[in-house]
Amino acid sequence: MAQTLRKPEIIAIARREGKVTVDGLVEHFGVAPQTIRRDLTELAESGELARVHGGAILPSTTMNIGYSERREIKQSAKVDIARRCAAEIPNDCSIFLNIGTTTEAVAAELLNHEGLLVVTNNINIALILSGNVGAEVVVTGGNLRRADGGLIGDFAAQTIKQLRFDYAVIGCSALHEDGDILDFDIQEVGISKRIIRQSNQVFLVADSSKFERKAPAKISSLADIDVFFTDRSPTLPFQQFCAATKTRIELCAKR
Incomplete structure (x- = not known):
């Protein structure tokens, strides 16, 4: 799956599950761990996710999730x-x-x-x-x-x-x-x-x-x-x- 298609799905999983893990996303998408780590890094740099050990979570703000x-x-x-x-x-x-x-x-x-x-x-x-x-x-x-x-x-x-x-x-x-x-x-x-x-x-x-x-x-x-x-x-x-x-x-x- 192309990166442009993976990223929205990664965010959707994070919203549904509360967080995403590198291992879980590797299994879900069938791609290499370094590919997922790169996706998560880019999502963190854009402010859409926040990196934590082993994965990422929704970014902390002063406003709650919908x-x-x-x-x-x-x-x-x-x-x-x-x-x-x-x-x-x-x-x-x-x-x-x-x-x-x-x-x-x-x-x-x-x-x-x-x-x-x-x-x-x-x-x-x-x-x-x-x-x-x-x-x-x-x-x-x-x-x-x-x-x-x-x-x-x-x-x-x-x-x-x-x-x-x-x-x-x-x-x-x-x-x-x-x-x-x-x-x-x-x-x-x-x-x-x-x-x-x-x-x-x-x-x-x-x-x-x-x-x-x-x-x-x-x-x-x-x-x-x-x-x-x-x-x-x-x-x-x-x-x-x-x-x-x-x-x-x-x-x-x-x-």
């Missing part, structure tokens, strides 16, 4: 994460689900749970859980972010402040190996902080592409999380931080 594109990143991993997370949520409890494509996947896995009170600031999650006729679904209200169906702002924050949850399931945009949980939207970060304060147990759901990304706003620390559900082992410093803070890492990829 919501429809985020839905396509690591879809199977998100399903695995969501199933494991939902398995730890009992019937007859209150739960908050925040904005995110992985929290939407968790919502889909809760359709057969009974006796749930679900509060969310995500219109998409409310629509998903409308299929669970035994669940009471409460939407916070707030300013609608049309790009992803999220509800943010003071009204949403004040609604959350008046409630208490047995469980919260939150997502994020990026994870730093020092334990920081990061996002792009400062208003959304404020909502997530409030959710964590109002919940007895907090579950973080984030696939391994978040290890490779950067975002400017800190939500919280892994020290405030009870269980971190992901699909791949994080770096050793990240694991050591979780061990020190007694945050359980639950690996959810299919064996």
